[in-house]
Amino acid sequence: MAAAGLPGVPVVPGEPEPCTEADERPRLLIVPDGTWRKARSPLHLNPELAALPRVSLSAGGPSRLPFAQGAGAGALATVEAIVQALEQLEAPAQFSDLLKPFDALIEGQIRAMGAETYARNHQRQ
Numbered sequence: 001m002a003a004a005g006l007p008g009v010p011v012v013p014g015e016p017e018p019c020t021e022a023d024e025r026p027r028l029l030i031v032p033d034g035t036w037r038k039a040r041s042p043l044h045l046n047p048e049l050a051a052l053p054r055v056s057l058s059a060g061g062p063s064r065l066p067f068a069q070g071a072g073a074g075a076l077a078t079v080e081a082i083v084q085a086l087e088q089l090e091a092p093a094q095f096s097d098l099l100k101p102f103d104a105l106i107e108g109q110i111r112a113m114g115a116e117t118y119a120r121n122h123q124r125q
Contacts, residue, residue, distance in 0.1 A: 027089065029055070029082065029085055029086075030049065030052070031078060031081065031082055031085075033078045036075055055085045055088065055089065057076075057081060057084050057085060057088070058084070058088065059074060063075060063076050063077055063080055064077070064080060064099065064102065064103060064106060065077050065080075065106060066106070066110075066118075066122050066123065077102065079098065079099065079102050080099065080102070082098070083095045083096065083098050083099055086098075
């Protein structure tokens with residue numbers, strides 16, 4: 001399951017199984033992209049993937065994506081989950097610069113829909 005001899009570590013929603021191994025080798029993060037419901041599917045369909053240790057994401061703030069539909073509390077966009085996982089695994093390193101293109105994408109979508117539409121339909125109270 002791992003490429004180039006790196007141990008695979010899925011980053012998926014659900015009940016986490018924290019990585020407790022004191023292995024200092026680089027890890028390969030396996031990050032399914034999709035809705036939270038669909039991101040769980042690969043674990044159920046692939047026992048080899050389900051058997052790998054998982055990264056347990058600490059509780060963070062709300063997603064930067066203000067118009068995510070159906071996202072529950074703590075739900076993150078894929079890129080946000082990747083940044084959070086990297087920051088946990090590589091502390092004290094910071095990876096927030098990886099979110100700059102994501103922020104620009106969100107700002108562009110808000111501009112395209114117009115301030116009034118955004119405020120009416122998506123702005124958090």
